[in-house]
Amino acid sequence: MNFITRFSALCLRKSEMQPRYWSSRRPAVPLGSRILTDPSKVFEHNMWDHMEWSQEEEEHAKDKTAENSLVKVRLEDQDKYEREASKYWNEFYKTHKNNFFKDRNWLFLEFPEILPEKKREELKAEEKSSEPTKINSTSSFPRQDFPGMFEEGKEYWEKNYGEDSTSVQGHTYNKNQARSLTDNPHGKNCREQLSNLESFPGGGATYRILEVGCGAGNSVFPILKVLCNTPGTFLYCCDFASGAVELVKSHSSYNSAWCFAFVHDVCDDALPYPFPDEILDVILLVFVLSAIHPDRMQKVVNRLAKLLKPGGMLLFRDYGRYDTAQLRFKKGHCLSENFYVRGDGTRVYFFTKENR
Structure with missing residues (x-):
C-alpha cells in the first residue's frame, strides 16, 4: 500500500497543504480507478488500487501494528539512528550497490507532471500513432519512439553527446547550448548570458x-x-549517502x-544547494x-518548497499505513507511532493522507 500525491508550490508555502488528487493532466486511467481484472496485465502498472479491506482484515492490521x-x-539507540x-x-x-531496486519505469504513468508539457503532448501523440504495437515492458512508451533509449548507456551518450560537450568550471555543458547564446542576433548580452549559464550546473536550462x-539512480536514468x-x-539529483x-x-x-548529482542532507537547513531558490519546476520525493x-x-518540505518556481510541483510517493512491510515488523523495532527501524539501521515511516 503506497500513498501518492502531488503538491503545488503555492500550497506548499501555506500552513495547510492541500494535495492535488485530480487534474486534467492526469493519465487516461487516473490513480483511484485502476482495477486489476486480467491477471496477465498485472505488470502494466506499478500498483493497482480500489482494493477494499473487509472489516476483519482492517482489524487484523490494526492488531498487528499495535x-x-x-x-x-x-531512547539512546533512537538517538544513534538519527x-x-x-x-x-x-x-x-x-x-x-545498484542491485537492490529496479528502475522506476512506472514514473511517467504515476507522475506525468515530471515532464515538460510539450514533451507530454509529444509522447501522447507518439503513443497514439503506435497503438497497435505490442510492448513487453513496464514503461508506458514504445521502444521504437526513442532511438537509443534502450541501448547501452555509455555508447549512446558518446555517440550523441560526447563530441559536442565541453567542460566548464568542472561541469560539462552541451556546446549547442552555448552556441545558441553566442549566435543570438541581439547579442548585446550574450557574454553575460553565457556567464550565467556557467555559474551553476544547469544554469542554461529552462526546465x-x-x-x-x-539512491542508485532508479528514477534518474528512466x-x-x-x-x-x-x-x-x-535534472538534479541528491542523496545524503x-x-x-x-x-x-x-x-x-x-x-x-x-x-x-550531489551529496546533500535535506534535514540541514544551513546547507546550501548548488543552485538558487525558485528555479525548479518539479521536485520528486519517492520513498524519501x-x-x-x-x-x-514539515521543515524539510518547507525548505524544498522555496526551491520551486511559482506553480512548481512537488511529487510525493511513500509507504501507506498498514502496508505489508509495516505488519511484518517484530517487537523491538518501533521508534515511535508508525515509525520503525529495520535490521540494517535504516528507518521507515508509514503515512496516511491525514499526515499532510
Whole structure:
C-alpha cells in the first residue's frame, strides 16, 4: 500500500497543504480507478488500487501494528539512528550497490507532471500513432519512439553527446547550448548570458527537475532516457549517502550535460544547494520522507518548497499505513507511532493522507 500525491508550490508555502488528487493532466486511467481484472496485465502498472479491506482484515492490521509497537527502541539507540542515519544508508549501498531496486519505469504513468508539457503532448501523440504495437515492458512508451533509449548507456551518450560537450568550471555543458547564446542576433548580452549559464550546473536550462534521495539512480536514468534529447531540460539529483551519489555518477548513462548529482542532507537547513531558490519546476520525493524523523518532515518540505518556481510541483510517493512491510515488523523495532527501524539501521515511516 503506497500513498501518492502531488503538491503545488503555492500550497506548499501555506500552513495547510492541500494535495492535488485530480487534474486534467492526469493519465487516461487516473490513480483511484485502476482495477486489476486480467491477471496477465498485472505488470502494466506499478500498483493497482480500489482494493477494499473487509472489516476483519482492517482489524487484523490494526492488531498487528499495535502488537509490534508495544516494545519501543531505547531512547539512546533512537538517538544513534538519527545521528548516524547517513552511515546506515551508506552501508546499505555499499552492500547492495545498484542491485537492490529496479528502475522506476512506472514514473511517467504515476507522475506525468515530471515532464515538460510539450514533451507530454509529444509522447501522447507518439503513443497514439503506435497503438497497435505490442510492448513487453513496464514503461508506458514504445521502444521504437526513442532511438537509443534502450541501448547501452555509455555508447549512446558518446555517440550523441560526447563530441559536442565541453567542460566548464568542472561541469560539462552541451556546446549547442552555448552556441545558441553566442549566435543570438541581439547579442548585446550574450557574454553575460553565457556567464550565467556557467555559474551553476544547469544554469542554461529552462526546465529543471530535482530528485531528492536519488539512491542508485532508479528514477534518474528512466527520466534521463526521456529527457536526454529535450533541449533546455536539466535534472538534479541528491542523496545524503555519498555511496549512493557515487553509484549514480559512475553509471555509464550519467552525463553532466543533462544531470548533476550531489551529496546533500535535506534535514540541514544551513546547507546550501548548488543552485538558487525558485528555479525548479518539479521536485520528486519517492520513498524519501519515510526515512526522515516525523518531527523533521514539515521543515524539510518547507525548505524544498522555496526551491520551486511559482506553480512548481512537488511529487510525493511513500509507504501507506498498514502496508505489508509495516505488519511484518517484530517487537523491538518501533521508534515511535508508525515509525520503525529495520535490521540494517535504516528507518521507515508509514503515512496516511491525514499526515499532510
